[in-house]
Amino acid sequence: xxxxxxxxxxxxxxxxxxxxxxxxxxxxxxxxxxxxxxxxxxxxxxxxxxxxxxxxxxxxxxxxxxxxxxxxxxxxxxxxxxxxxxxxxxxxxxxxxxxxxxxxxxxxxxxxx
Amino acid sequence: xxxxxxxxxxxxxxxxxxxxxxxxxxxxxxxxxxxxxxxxxxxxxxxxxxxxxxxxxxxxxxxxxxxxxxxxxxxxxxxxxxxxxxxxxxxxxxxxxxxxxxxxxxxxxxx
Numbered sequence: 406x407x408x409x410x411x412x413x414x415x416x417x418x419x420x421x422x423x424x425x426x427x428x429x430x431x432x433x434x435x436x437x438x439x440x441x442x443x444x445x446x447x448x449x450x451x452x453x454x455x456x457x458x459x460x461x462x463x464x465x466x467x468x469x470x471x472x473x474x475x476x477x478x479x480x481x482x483x484x485x486x487x488x489x490x491x492x493x494x495x496x497x498x499x500x501x502x503x504x505x506x507x508x509x510x511x512x513x514x515x516x517x518x
Numbered sequence: 519x520x521x522x523x524x525x526x527x528x529x530x531x532x533x534x535x536x537x538x539x540x541x542x543x544x545x546x547x548x549x550x551x552x553x554x555x556x557x558x559x560x561x562x563x564x565x566x567x568x569x570x571x572x573x574x575x576x577x578x579x580x581x582x583x584x585x586x587x588x589x590x591x592x593x594x595x596x597x598x599x600x601x602x603x604x605x606x607x608x609x610x611x612x613x614x615x616x617x618x619x620x621x622x623x624x625x626x627x628x629x
Contacts, residue, residue: 409560436614438617445621446621447522447605447618447619447620447621447622448561448605448607448619449619450616450617450618450619453614453615453616455614460615495560495561497561499614501614502613502614502615503548503609503612503613503614504614505548505549505551505566505568505609505614506551506563506566507551507561507563507617508563509553509560509561509562510560511559511560512560
């Protein structure tokens with residue numbers, strides 16, 4: 406595997422379910438990001454991790470919970486989501502937190518019923 | 519608030535030159551980046567400007583004027599495979615903790 410991978414690629418869940426999205430980067434980068442991409446809206450940065458340290462983003466609802474066990478892996482834990490949370494969730498990495506070039510994964514298409 | 523503006527759609531023919539503009543209003547500025555995203559694909563990095571002027575990378579060039587809070591992506595010798603969405607993005611803090619993306623410009627290249 407090369408680059409940034411994400412699993413699953415597609416996920417359908419009910420509002421009461423708990424699921425997790427996984428991201429793995431094979432680039433040796435130190436920073437990882439979660440983005441939300443909704444139809445007709447700009448990409449929204451949700452969370453930033455640098456050297457496994459999380460940067461808080463107060464605008465993200467608590468039903469989204471990130472986890473970064475090491476610099477290569479990033480998870481997004483989901484629980485009691487709403488239909489408006491349906492979107493493409495993209496993971497990205499960069500060599501360091503201040504680097505402007507980010508490498509994106511293919512995304513997880515999430516549908517909340 | 520923080521916002522970036524781009525045209526929603528641009529259409530051009532193969533071999534032509536097209537310019538996609540981006541204006542930004544952000545609390546800080548630490549660089550303007552451009553990304554390409556094909557339908558169903560991941561955004562891929564194209565270019566980055568931290569200082570005023572033109573950066574050239576093959577058929578693609580990017581320009582920045584910080585005094586005008588404005589930049590553009592120039593695509594030359596358009597090819598069908600260039601049909602995609604193009605996003606500008608600003609890093610607005612010095613620690614790389616916040617990136618603000620534009621709404622994207624959908625480019626259609628016609629034969």
